Amino acid sequence: MNISITMQQGMAKSHASTPLKIWAERVLWLAWIPMVLFTVFFASIPDVHNGMHPVRHSTTIVQCH
């Protein structure tokens, strides 16, 4: 618990002082949609493919097989 509070304080501090974190957040906000699109529609990992198969077939623009 003590560690957690310490960490929270540390995070709050870095949030206030480090522009790097703000930049990281911006990058994440820009990246999360392409990441979701890639996972849902294009990733060729067999398990992901099998799980997402009907979704890939559900639109006219995504090629499955």
Place this chain on the structure above:
Amino acid sequence: MSKVKWLLPLLLAGLVIASGFVFVKYYNAYEAPGEHWTPASPIAHQMAYFSTPMGAEGDYLVTIEKLSSKSPLFFVEYQTPGKVLEMKVHSDDGLVRLQQQFADEGEYRITVQHSIHPMHKEVIDFTVQTPLSKYNNDVLLFIFLLAAGYLSGKRLRGLAVVCLMVFGGGMASPEQAVAHGMAGNQQVMSTVMQIGNEVDDIALTWVSGKAPIGEANREPMDWRMQLTKVGSPVKRASYDLDFIHLESGLPVLHIEGVTTDHGMIDLQYSPPDGTEYQLQLRANIEGRMYHLALNGEAEAIRPTAGRQWASFLLMMIPVLLGIFWGWKRGKCG
């Protein structure tokens, strides 16, 4: 002004009725039987029924070819233009019938030609349509992408997560595409039981000696089979052939025919999906019904990098529009 307000409900009622008439035409193409096909314009991934009166009993050579695909930017072209099916269909009553499931939308042509009198033929052009659910999903996808972009632009963390969940839920709605696993990489789970290719002294074999090899939705593959009795061909035996998609257990093609003088069942066919198939034959030989089957497989075609980039960039348009819009509206979180 008040007069206009009073008229507004009536105008709206008129508008709804008028749009109904417009949509009736549209829905009819999906639902109503046409002169040759039922529905009038077959829907991709669904069984379509064909019949045409040829006016004479006999064997007919039936050819289906794809003339063109829909706009390549918005519609994935699974089946490339060219021949899809070539086979002989037998008719006792002068009507040539066929059941076929198309892999994708586009302009197609079916030619029915008498095997002895080649001048006795019919050429019918028709359109295969996109299932309505795909259009719905396209629209939903673009709305969600726009919304996700907008919320990202505004950096509203909580709402963006909700949006992701809605997006996931909305897109996971069931649809009618031929759904399957990774064909070729793993064993197909199927409830279809094995049917042998030999019963007593009747045997069904591949003419080429082995199951055809090839990709789905490309050049027609050689599915020719021969029916033999103790090694000699079974001539003029009438049969029903079902081309069964093993993962769904449903037929993608149904044909009624008669074997040739060499006991052959002529079939050149480009199946609509890369997976395993079972060709189930019910043949009437000397008054007895024989159930025979052969198994085959079509290779799955892989998405091309060009197609994937095109799809991805198309999806990124509403995202970027949304981000720009949200960013202009300013940060709220």
